[in-house]
Amino acid sequence: xxxxxxxxxxxxxxxxxxxxxxxxxxxxxxxxxxxxxxxxxxxxxxxxxxxxxxxxxxxxxxxxxxxxxxxxxxxxxxxxxxxxxxxxxxxxxxxxxxxxxxxxxxxxxxxxxxxxxxxxxxxxxxxxxxxxxxxxxxxxxxxxxxxxxxxxxxxxxxxxxxxxxxxxxxxxxxxxxxxxxxxxxxxxxxxxxxxxxxxxxxxxxxxxxxxxxxxxxxxxxxxxxxxxxxxxxxxxxxxxxxxxxxxxxxxxxxxxxxxxxxxxxxxxxxxxxxxxxxxxxxxxxxxxxxxxxxxxxxxxxxxxxxxxxxxxxxxxxxxxxxxxxxxxxxxxxxxxxxxxxxxxxxxxxxxxxxxxxxxxxxxxxxxxxxxxxxxxxxxxxxxxxxxxxxxxxxxxxxxxxxxxxxxxxxxxxxxxxxxxxxxxxxxxxxxxxxxxxxxxxxxxxxxxxxxxxxxxxxxxxxx
Numbered sequence: 279x280x281x282x283x284x285x286x287x288x289x290x291x292x293x294x295x296x297x298x299x300x301x302x303x304x305x306x307x308x309x310x311x312x313x314x315x316x317x318x319x320x321x322x323x324x325x326x327x328x329x330x331x332x333x334x335x336x337x338x339x340x341x342x343x344x345x346x347x348x349x350x351x352x353x354x355x356x357x358x359x360x361x362x363x364x365x366x367x368x369x370x371x372x373x374x375x376x377x378x379x380x381x382x383x384x385x386x387x388x389x390x391x392x393x394x395x396x397x398x399x400x401x402x403x404x405x406x407x408x409x410x411x412x413x414x415x416x417x418x419x420x421x422x423x424x425x426x427x428x429x430x431x432x433x434x435x436x437x438x439x440x441x442x443x444x445x446x447x448x449x450x451x452x453x454x455x456x457x458x459x460x461x462x463x464x465x466x467x468x469x470x471x472x473x474x475x476x477x478x479x480x481x482x483x484x485x486x487x488x489x490x491x492x493x494x495x496x497x498x499x500x501x502x503x504x505x506x507x508x509x510x511x512x513x514x515x516x517x518x519x520x521x522x523x524x525x526x527x528x529x530x531x532x533x534x535x536x537x538x539x540x541x542x543x544x545x546x547x548x549x550x551x552x553x554x555x556x557x558x559x560x561x562x563x564x565x566x567x568x569x570x571x572x573x574x575x576x577x578x579x580x581x582x583x584x585x586x587x588x589x590x591x592x593x594x595x596x597x598x599x600x601x602x603x604x605x606x607x608x609x610x611x612x613x614x615x616x617x618x619x620x621x622x623x624x625x626x627x628x629x630x631x632x633x634x635x636x637x638x639x640x641x642x643x644x645x646x647x648x649x650x651x652x653x654x655x656x657x658x659x660x661x662x663x664x665x666x667x668x669x670x671x672x673x674x675x676x677x678x679x680x681x682x683x684x685x686x687x688x689x690x691x692x693x694x695x696x697x698x699x700x701x702x703x704x705x706x707x708x709x710x711x712x713x714x715x716x717x718x719x720x721x722x723x724x725x726x727x728x729x730x731x732x733x734x735x736x737x738x739x740x741x
Contacts, residue, residue, distance in 0.1 A: 279334060279626045281500075282576060284508060284531040285432055289628055294499045295529060299337045301494045302328060303528075304385075305486060305503035305511070306342040309369040310350035313376050315566075315581070316504070316537040316544060318554040321382045322567060322671070323534045323575045323629075324502050328385070329669050330625050341387040341493050344370055348391075348482050352468055362469040363392065376555045380563050381671055387493055391485040394492060395471045398480045401488045401522065402460045410521040414451035417463030417476035421483075423456040426517040432531060433509040440509060458514055460484045483514035490527075491519065501528035505535055505576075535578040544581075552581065562683055565590040567671045571631040593672075594684050594739065598730050599642050601677035603649055603660045605733060611661030617641065618666045631670060638667070681730065681737065690740045696727050700738055703729065 280289040294300050304324040307317050321342075328340045345351075346366035355362040391398075402419055405411035410425045423429050423437060430436055437456050459481035464470035470477040480488075490498060496519075503512065512531065519527040536543060539550040557566055569589035573579045624634040641663060648656035664673045675683075703718035722729055722738075730737040 280628055281530050281532065282628045283529075284533050285528075287434070290530070292530070294336065295497055298335070300331050300339070300500065301498040302331070302338060302340045302500040303486070303490050303494070303498055303502070304340075304342050305507055306344050307373060308345040308348055308350060308482075309366050309373060310348070310354050312369070313373045313554045314537075314544070315552040315554055315557060315570075317373070318377070318380050318382070318557075318566070319537060319570050319579065320504055320534055321377060322380075322570060325382045326571070326631065326670060327500070327502070327532070327629055329383075330629060333622075333669060339387065339494070340385040341389055341489070342385040343389040343391070343486060343489055344373075345482065345485065346370065346390050346392050347469060347479055355469075356467075366392075376558065379558055380554060380566070381674075389489040389493060391480060391489075394485065394488055395480070397492050398461075398484055398488045399471075399473050401491065401518075402484065403474065404522055405460065405518065408521065410518075411460055412453065413475045416451055417461075417478055418451055418459055419461035419475055420452055420457040421460050421514070421518060421521075422453065423458070423517065424454060426521050428520070429456075429517050430513065432513050432516055435509070458483060458510065460518070483511055484518060486511070487515050487518040487522075487527075490515075491522075496523040496525050496527075498528050500530045500532060502532040502534070505533040508533060534575045535573070538578055538580045540582055541580060557586065560687060561586045561590050562593070562680065562687065564672050564675070564680070565593050565684075568593050568635065571670055572635050574632045575629060590684060590688070591741070594681060596638065596642050596673070597675075597677045597680045599646055599649070600660050600664070600673065601681065601732065603645060603656050604677060606649070607654050607657035609657075609661070611658045613662040613665065614655075614658050615662075617659065617662045621666045634667075634670070638663070678732070685737065685739070688740075692727070692738050692740075693725075696722060696725055696738060699725075700727075700729055700736060704736055707731075 279292045281292045282289045302324070304320070307313060324340070324342070328338050331338050347362060351366055352362050355365045358365060360368070402411060405421065406413065406419070409422075411419055411421050413419045430440065433440070441456060461473060461475060461478050461484075462481055463475070464477040464479065468479070470479055501512070501515075516527050538544060539552065542550060544550055544552065565586060566589070569585050570579060572589070620637060621634050624630045624637070627633070641659065645656045645659050648659070668674050699718050699722050703715050703722070706714040706718060719729055726741050728739045728741055730739060
């Protein structure tokens, strides 16, 4: 297996720190708002990575965090009048609910910033003692970037380049402009905790270093997150942790691409955020996963108006074939090792879900051909497709139930003309007038509709 390592900017053979075991951490959600599609995408990517590593035989301990105290959460607390800790707890419940509906599994470990305050204070104290951090007169504590010579190793930029063109707050308490906050002194009315430097709260970057250290010790195998976290968040994590331990923090750094909506970066300020909850009302969770995973995880995804409808259409077509095969030959099977081997080969190349999903079009074309010929081996293929691609969260549902779910989420007013042709075709089939039935199917197809037959009758689906 080869994984692209942001730290070295190349694909590398994956060899864990400890044989047979993988320590994996992915930055989770700052709970200042509800989960959007970007949150769902990142959670999905690392869920897939974890599951494939487990398929390869590794014992994976996978941790994710919730940032449940930061500037954004405090701002929302002031806007809503809800105390910050209560606001964060309520938002976590909402996010957990929608992620469960999205069917992304929980990590091995859930970590929260507010449950690690004592550990954060201890970590910061040790950084101060080692000369890597300093308390300011106002109660803030800053990390001294100059004390860590490898700063910039992940983003491959110098400190000067990082600050060039970036607004740096004029803070007289900092020694250097690049220094960043480990602990922030409390302002009036803000949530806070007691510390050796006065009442305050942790900075954003320190929490992930501390929670990793508590969960895994000095080193981990894989650290992940969105590409927008490379600088400053992950760069700062490396500086903090390696300054404390003197060891390489993470062996592999992986980063997923960003979400764009019709070519623009998704953001609240642009008003184009797509809430995951809203998407799940329109599309099945499998269709959303199919659309997102059809992209290489390191690339940006551009969500156009037809992205999810197209994914739903293709999945419905695949499920219709599955239903036809299972209706005729049953759901059992010994499988087809070639299908699984090809999937594994694709995933071994940096978790290439895009390539793995592209294989499905050829596979279902073959299955349909076998079905038409009455070749029962198509049932073996379908059984294997279900088993193999379930790792990506696909083909896990009863075929008829899935098609019914799609129809329910996408009610379409079928024109009377199409309904009449469909009924005429059904009667022709009952009369075994195959020529007329095929002719009528062609007329229905030309009008932009597809007929899906079953034992109970037929379903009309808009193309």
